[in-house]
Amino acid sequence: MLRVLRRTFSSQVIKSSRQHEAVLQQTGEPSIVTFVASWAGPCSILIPRLEEISERLNMSLYIVDVDKCVELAEEHAIQMLPTTTVVHDNKTLCRFTGVNVEKHFKVFQ
Numbered sequence: 001m002l003r004v005l006r007r008t009f010s011s012q013v014i015k016s017s018r019q020h021e022a023v024l025q026q027t028g029e030p031s032i033v034t035f036v037a038s039w040a041g042p043c044s045i046l047i048p049r050l051e052e053i054s055e056r057l058n059m060s061l062y063i064v065d066v067d068k069c070v071e072l073a074e075e076h077a078i079q080m081l082p083t084t085t086v087v088h089d090n091k092t093l094c095r096f097t098g099v100n101v102e103k104h105f106k107v108f109q
Contacts, residue, residue, distance in 0.1 A: 016071070016072075017071060017072050017075055020062075020064075020072055021090065024062075024087055024090055025089075025090050029058070029059065029060065029088070030057075030059055030086050030087065030088040030093060030108060031059055031060040031061070031062060031086070031087050031088070032050055032053070032054050032059050032060070032061045032062065032084065032085075032086055033062040033064065033084070033085045033086075033087055034046065034047070034050055034061070034062070034063055034064065034082055034083070034084040034085075035064045035066050035073055035076065035078045035081065035082060035083045035084075036063060036064070036065060036066065036081060036082045037065065037066050037067055037081050038065060038067065039067075040081045040082070042081070042082055042098070042099050043081055043082045045099050046082045046084070046099045046101065047063065049099065049101060049102070050063075050084065050101065053101070053102070053105050057105060057108050057109065059086075059108070066078055066081065080097040080098075081097075082097065082098070082099065083095065083096070083097050084096055084097070084101055084104075086104075086105075086108070094107075
């Protein structure tokens with residue numbers, strides 16, 4: 001499942017890799033994609049931080065639950081949770097793991 005958070009707080013469920021790629025190509029701006037699991041405590045800590053960062057930087061935020069979208073997590077070789085990427089024009093600009101993410105977004109300010 002992929003939940004899309006924007007200033008309008010619209011939501012969209014992504015059920016396939018093809019649909020995920022189409023959404024990312026349509027944004028036209030850098031987007032944050034984070035891979036999480038509902039059972040992982042650090043993921044619960046990270047999501048509010050990313051929501052704040054995405055609003056501050058005017059980026060779309062995509063949250064992928066790896067338990068519900070296993071294929072997409074495998075395609076992106078997710079081995080640790082949470083894993084966060086910033087993508088633009090369907091290319092990964094940066095990728096990192098853990099909850100201390102603020103330092104990775106300084107380049108986008």
